Amino acid sequence: MSNKPQLHTSLSPALLHLYDLNNSVVVIIDVFRATSTIASALYNGAKCVIPVDSVARAIEISKNIDGIAAGERDGQIAEGLQHGNSPLEYNREFIENKTLVLTTTNGTRLLHMALEKGADTIVSGSFPNLSAVCEYLIAEKKDVVLGCAGWKDRFNLEDTLFAGSVISEIKEHFTIHCDSSLMAEIMYQNNKDKLTKFAPNLTHYHRLVERFGLIEDIQFCLTRDNANILPVYKEGRLIVK
Amino acid sequence: MSNKPQLHTSLSPALLHLYDLNNSVVVIIDVFRATSTIASALYNGAKCVIPVDSVARAIEISKNIDGIAAGERDGQIAEGLQHGNSPLEYNREFIENKTLVLTTTNGTRLLHMALEKGADTIVSGSFPNLSAVCEYLIAEKKDVVLGCAGWKDRFNLEDTLFAGSVISEIKEHFTIHCDSSLMAEIMYQNNKDKLTKFAPNLTHYHRLVERFGLIEDIQFCLTRDNANILPVYKEGRLIVK
Numbered sequence: 001m002s003n004k005p006q007l008h009t010s011l012s013p014a015l016l017h018l019y020d021l022n023n024s025v026v027v028i029i030d031v032f033r034a035t036s037t038i039a040s041a042l043y044n045g046a047k048c049v050i051p052v053d054s055v056a057r058a059i060e061i062s063k064n065i066d067g068i069a070a071g072e073r074d075g076q077i078a079e080g081l082q083h084g085n086s087p088l089e090y091n092r093e094f095i096e097n098k099t100l101v102l103t104t105t106n107g108t109r110l111l112h113m114a115l116e117k118g119a120d121t122i123v124s125g126s127f128p129n130l131s132a133v134c135e136y137l138i139a140e141k142k143d144v145v146l147g148c149a150g151w152k153d154r155f156n157l158e159d160t161l162f163a164g165s166v167i168s169e170i171k172e173h174f175t176i177h178c179d180s181s182l183m184a185e186i187m188y189q190n191n192k193d194k195l196t197k198f199a200p201n202l203t204h205y206h207r208l209v210e211r212f213g214l215i216e217d218i219q220f221c222l223t224r225d226n227a228n229i230l231p232v233y234k235e236g237r238l239i240v241k
Numbered sequence: 242m243s244n245k246p247q248l249h250t251s252l253s254p255a256l257l258h259l260y261d262l263n264n265s266v267v268v269i270i271d272v273f274r275a276t277s278t279i280a281s282a283l284y285n286g287a288k289c290v291i292p293v294d295s296v297a298r299a300i301e302i303s304k305n306i307d308g309i310a311a312g313e314r315d316g317q318i319a320e321g322l323q324h325g326n327s328p329l330e331y332n333r334e335f336i337e338n339k340t341l342v343l344t345t346t347n348g349t350r351l352l353h354m355a356l357e358k359g360a361d362t363i364v365s366g367s368f369p370n371l372s373a374v375c376e377y378l379i380a381e382k383k384d385v386v387l388g389c390a391g392w393k394d395r396f397n398l399e400d401t402l403f404a405g406s407v408i409s410e411i412k413e414h415f416t417i418h419c420d421s422s423l424m425a426e427i428m429y430q431n432n433k434d435k436l437t438k439f440a441p442n443l444t445h446y447h448r449l450v451e452r453f454g455l456i457e458d459i460q461f462c463l464t465r466d467n468a469n470i471l472p473v474y475k476e477g478r479l480i481v482k
Contacts, residue, residue, distance in 0.1 A: 011252065011253075011396055012252075012253075012256060014255050014256055014259075015253060015255055015256070015394065015395070015396070018255075018393075018394055018395055152259075153256065153259055154256070154259055154419075154420070154421070155252055155256070155420055155421045155424070156420045157420040157423060157424055160420075160424070177444050177447070178395075178444065179395070179396055179397045179398040179401075179443060179444050179445075180395070180396045182398060182442055182443075183396070183398055183401070183424070183428060186428065186431070187424060187427065187428075190427070190431065201423055202420060202423075203418050203419065203420050204420075206418070
């Protein structure tokens with residue numbers, strides 16, 4: 001048995017309980033769009049991102065700290081909020097030195113699940129910060145669980161493709177006996193040169209582009225290293241490591 | 242919106258609750274090896290297969306009806322039983338006109354879950370009876386859920402590949418908006434000509450071949466239409482339709 005750390009991929013929040021998180025770095029993956037938005041906001045100088053599980057809580061916390069309450073439900077800006085879950089919304093002019101209080105359908109929910117299940121460390125991953133995630137995981141030498149947020153517990157391919165991109169880059173450093181990881185890597189290898197071309201096949205693409213016209217969001221979310229920092233969860237907030 | 246029936250793929254028993262089974266045909270898929278064994282036994286003339294959830298129950302029922310109690314736990318013949326979960330064990334000489342009472346780690350458990358969740362119809366699918374499954378699903382014109390048994394709720398690739406093979410054959414007849422189905426079909430298309438070559442990549446292959454030497458089982462389970470009947474669940478037993 002190799003003494004390299006283990007890597008597993010959880011394809012849905014409903015499968016997260018199958019993995020031992022206590023000694024693992026958990027990478028929260030919500031490509032469309034929470035973790036891409038988190039990377040974008042922090043890259044553009046946000047002080048921190050506070051992930052919360054409800055709109056009410058986002059409003060309450062942001063009032064107390066003079067932060068920006070933001071979030072989506074079912075792909076749209078959540079009722080009662082002025083700001084949504086688009087990475088393009090959080091440019092430097094708008095977000096620098098501010099605190100973003102964010103609630104989303106899948107990504108922030110998964111983060112709280114990982115927290116409840118006692119994850120050792122939680123980081124946020126997306127194509128915009130792929131390299132930062134990979135460098136960190138290699139350096140840490142701990143077990144890793146790549147946690148796909150999916151869509152309301154259903155499997156989705158964009159999160160799986162990102163898991164596959166991480167695996168492609170770091171697999172020599174890990175022991176991987178996990179069909180989810182094998183599948184994710186194959187899917188990524190087959191599509192890595194044509195991610196935006198592949199995107200119209202995804203159910204989530206239809207939700208975001210055909211219903212809400214968010215094609216530029218999709219392009220941002222599938223572009224590698226365009227917000228290349230590492231968000232780490234510490235005491236209730238995501239900060240740049 | 243097309244009025245073709247819908248098709249979804251459930252990648253793990255832990256995701257089955259996400260799908261509406263009440264109006265659906267549920268295909269139970271446990272390639273290594275329960276559903277391959279069920280196809281083999283029925284193809285070779287077994288009167289029926291009674292799927293049960295425990296070894297004790299398999300022994301009890303088989304005594305009452307003079308059946309064959311069989312099953313596995315963790316890939317081996319279950320303690321207390323003389324017969325296991327190998328499709329090769331159930332040749333015509335042995336099984337013709339007999340009743341097989343079968344308990345397995347994943348496949349029979351998933352069948353009982355589908356039953357509890359009120360599935361309209363339950364059939365059993367595997368490469369040995371691929372064509373029979375596809376012809377039935379096309380003829381029925383009902384919604385379909387392809388239910389992968391996985392391994393103790395974890396995703397596995399062999400069940401996914403079988404789901405992909407079904408989708409490849411019948412997709413013109415169904416509305417499919419489901420990333421699981423899309424992924425399954427792509428994985429199958431990429432590997433359909435080399436399934437036995439691909440098999441050593443699977444975690445389950447290591448369990449069956451390296452630990453128990455079951456390479457002939459693997460070959461049987463990945464061969465198309467070598468036991469081409471359709472097992473349908475009716476009143477507690479799987480019979481040939």
